[in-house]
Amino acid sequence: MASSDYAHELHIAQLAVQRAAILTQRVQATTSKGTLSKSDHSPVTIGDFGAQALIIAALRHNFHSDQIVAEEEADDLRNNESLREKVWSYVKETKLDDRESEEKLGSGLKDVDDMLNVIDLGKSKGGRSGRVWTLDPIDGTKGFLRMGQYALALALMVDGDVKVGVLGCPNLPVDDTAPLDADIGKDQTSGGEGKGVLEAAVLGQGAFSRPLTTGALAKERKISMSKVEKVTDATFCESVEAAHSNHGDQADIAKALGITRESVRMDSQAKYASIARGAGEIYLRLPVSKTYVEKIWDHAAGDLIVREAGGMVTDVNGKRIDFGTGRTLTENKGFVAAPSQLHATILSAVQKVLGAKSDWEIVEKQTL
Numbered sequence: 001m002a003s004s005d006y007a008h009e010l011h012i013a014q015l016a017v018q019r020a021a022i023l024t025q026r027v028q029a030t031t032s033k034g035t036l037s038k039s040d041h042s043p044v045t046i047g048d049f050g051a052q053a054l055i056i057a058a059l060r061h062n063f064h065s066d067q068i069v070a071e072e073e074a075d076d077l078r079n080n081e082s083l084r085e086k087v088w089s090y091v092k093e094t095k096l097d098d099r100e101s102e103e104k105l106g107s108g109l110k111d112v113d114d115m116l117n118v119i120d121l122g123k124s125k126g127g128r129s130g131r132v133w134t135l136d137p138i139d140g141t142k143g144f145l146r147m148g149q150y151a152l153a154l155a156l157m158v159d160g161d162v163k164v165g166v167l168g169c170p171n172l173p174v175d176d177t178a179p180l181d182a183d184i185g186k187d188q189t190s191g192g193e194g195k196g197v198l199e200a201a202v203l204g205q206g207a208f209s210r211p212l213t214t215g216a217l218a219k220e221r222k223i224s225m226s227k228v229e230k231v232t233d234a235t236f237c238e239s240v241e242a243a244h245s246n247h248g249d250q251a252d253i254a255k256a257l258g259i260t261r262e263s264v265r266m267d268s269q270a271k272y273a274s275i276a277r278g279a280g281e282i283y284l285r286l287p288v289s290k291t292y293v294e295k296i297w298d299h300a301a302g303d304l305i306v307r308e309a310g311g312m313v314t315d316v317n318g319k320r321i322d323f324g325t326g327r328t329l330t331e332n333k334g335f336v337a338a339p340s341q342l343h344a345t346i347l348s349a350v351q352k353v354l355g356a357k358s359d360w361e362i363v364e365k366q367t368l
């Protein structure tokens with residue numbers, strides 16, 4: 001990647017994600033992942049807390065005055081000494097095995113209290129002005145727990161626009177040309193051989209992938225979305241959980257498009273990472289709940305990487321995703337990510353299928 005705008009931010013973001021992925025991989029390999037249920041009943045683990053602490057520590061060291069919007073907060077650790085100590089033991093032991101790279105991430109966290117405070121630096125409001133990092137330390141925690149796909153997602157927004165995006169996907173194949181395997185979202189315990197990819201993009205500079213390592217960054221390769229011209233030849237991916245995206249609507253849309261291949265289900269922004277390198281074409285995420293508002297950290301990195309790889313990402317109304325609205329994406333409903341040459345066709349099928357549903361209130365009728 002050209003060393004120009006945001007080169008330093010990109011470099012640090014990739015090293016920070018790579019270091020935190022060492023921790024998440026160690027936690028995923030153990031049977032005791034320290035799972036807690038949050039107030040919304042979603043899980044959080046030692047891996048989520050530990051990765052958030054390590055990545056924010058690197059951001060604090062390098063970009064002291066930037067805002068950070070991250071998913072996790074430290075309250076559950078303040079009230080739980082044994083879990084707090086477990087997280088701390090992982091955090092203090094995790095280092096890149098390349099000294100120069102590790103030094104770039106800073107001198108580290110002083111003690112457990114420093115770790116808790118650093119985790120809580122992720123409580124910023126976000127918004128449309130200034131530099132804001134957004135972090136999902138483990139996206140797809142359910143996938144992480146079921147030994148499937150998950151991603152460490154970090155992005156930098158400036159004045160509400162995503163400028164840098166990084167996705168660490170420890171369980172995706174290293175090989176960018178590997179076809180989208182129907183079992184990709186399933187059990188990944190059989191070994192880490194050939195797995196682990198780090199994808200990144202800077203606005204206007206293209207998208208790149210490199211093998212995830214435990215030290216210095218590996219050599220990068222340019223990636224691009226699929227060149228498939230006929231939508232009937234496309235494969236689409238979707239969430240595993242039926243509660244996170246509407247499998248029924250997505251199946252109807254695929255049918256309307258004449259897609260006969262079965263959808264590939266996998267957790268996390270590994271879906272964006274896959275289509276960004278041409279493994280599959282489409283990522284559909286249509287809302288199930290009328291009240292759930294999506295979070296910026298679940299989409300910012302993936303959105304930029306897909307767009308820089310030659311794709312388009314919009315909501316179901318065809319609007320670009322607006323990341324300047326704070327911690328949540330209040331201006332967008334549903335996600336349609338696809339290669340540019342197919343996006344209009346897919347969007348029109350999405351609108352036709354949703355428009356025909358009498359209970360579809362989220363998509364304003366006048367915009368369909």
Ligand SMILES: Nc1ncnc2c1ncn2[C@@H]1O[C@H](COP(=O)(O)OS(=O)(=O)O)[C@@H](OP(=O)(O)O)[C@H]1O
Pocket residue numbers: 042071136138139140141142143238239240241242243244245266267268269288289292295298
């Ligand atoms: N109701 C509802 N609707 C839509 N999205 C929701 C919902 N509840 C949670 N979430 C967010 O979904 C994130 C995981 O998305 P995935 O695509 O990985 O889902 S799945 O695990 O494949 O089912 C997940 O991210 P993580 O918490 O980082 O795992 C949540 O932020």
Ligand SMILES: [Mg+2]
Pocket residue numbers: 136138139140297298
């Ligand atoms: Mg997430």
Ligand SMILES: [Mg+2]
Pocket residue numbers: 048071136137138139140141
């Ligand atoms: Mg998460």
Ligand SMILES: [Mg+2]
Pocket residue numbers: 042043071141
């Ligand atoms: Mg979560």
